[in-house]
Amino acid sequence: MYKAFLVDQNLIAKDVHFEQGCISCHKGNEKAQTKEEAHKSMVKRPSDDLALCAQCHEEITKTYKNALHYTTAGLRHGVSGRFSKEEMKAFEGKVFEKSCRTCHSTCGECHVKSPVIGGVNLGLIKGHQFVKRAEDKTCALCHGGRVYPEFTGEYGGVADVHYQKNMFCLDCHKKSEFHGDGNAYVSRREVKDKPSCTQCHKMGQEKTEKAKKAHADHSEKVSCSACHAAAPYRNCSECHLGKGATAKPALYLGLNPRDKKTVTTLRLVPTVKETFKKADIQSEAYDSLPNYWDTVPHNIRKRTERTRSCDVCHVEKKDFLTKEKLIKNGSKANEGLLYEPKPIKK
């Protein structure tokens, strides 16, 4: 594990980042004779202070200040609808700044050293090289609970077809989604130019008539993932309660809470009524938001059991969320997501 902190000596003479010496970013005492002395007042994550990188990368840091990976505003947005005005104030001070905000990503956590998640510290990405991208050592750590293991097939089921075609996160998610575009979005749903399936897979250009018809029939009514998510994905609840999370694989279909005209894949999110109890927040408006949200599972395949036969949905009604499947003591809003597919007129 010590190798994770081993710096590649060859880089030091070549890379301009090392020009001013280690202490110019990491502080500490470079003349000290012991590890303890040398590391006294050392800064582990120098790029926590964006001004440091801004000395040369001004354009990027200017937009990154408002980027969701830095502001973590999406975490606030996800739960704020469950709070009263008073509770929101308490949440800001007691929870958001002290807990959620500490998860923000620094420049270094994507370009130099893997982020530390759950005590797992992979250390330097490539001997302290400043890398452009290394999704398996960066994105995969923070998004390693759900997205990444689904994408690679490590969560069971099958790997995403894009992964099998050697595509990684940055092949769909553009640089501006990480560095920001200057706008201070409150959630990722608002971000302009998010990746979408139809950017590459144009409607009307399907290879078979069957696919063409299926897409035309379901257009605007069913999301791509509702048919093309290949396997159950992770559904979590009761995270952050100090006793571990409850997670199980499942595939749920139901109405999109953001657009109730479409059927999509739904994912159980971790927030429960007791999530913020320790901060004396009772979530007074808990029932105004559901526990299931629209999701694009990253385990997409061309052929799934739902693309092979219409009966899977229209007769068997397989995977559709039902009253019986809903979590116990969940939000009352969950029932608004139930959808019963209609039989096909023959």
Added chain:
Amino acid sequence: MSKRKGIAVFLILIILSWMIYHSNDLSWAASRGTSNCEKCHTNDAVLKTLYKPPKVEAGAVVEEGEG
């Protein structure tokens, strides 16, 4: 100019242009000595002796990545 002198001048010119091209690298490499940070963090054997693995407490709740 003799052939030998011509080759010598040519070689000197090549070396000079290489030095000018890499002047940036050479200037900082020469201007600073090796810090103690570098001495430990670039030496596999030394770092191995200094590294202390983090303590893992029994029963600790380890949270996974967000999403």
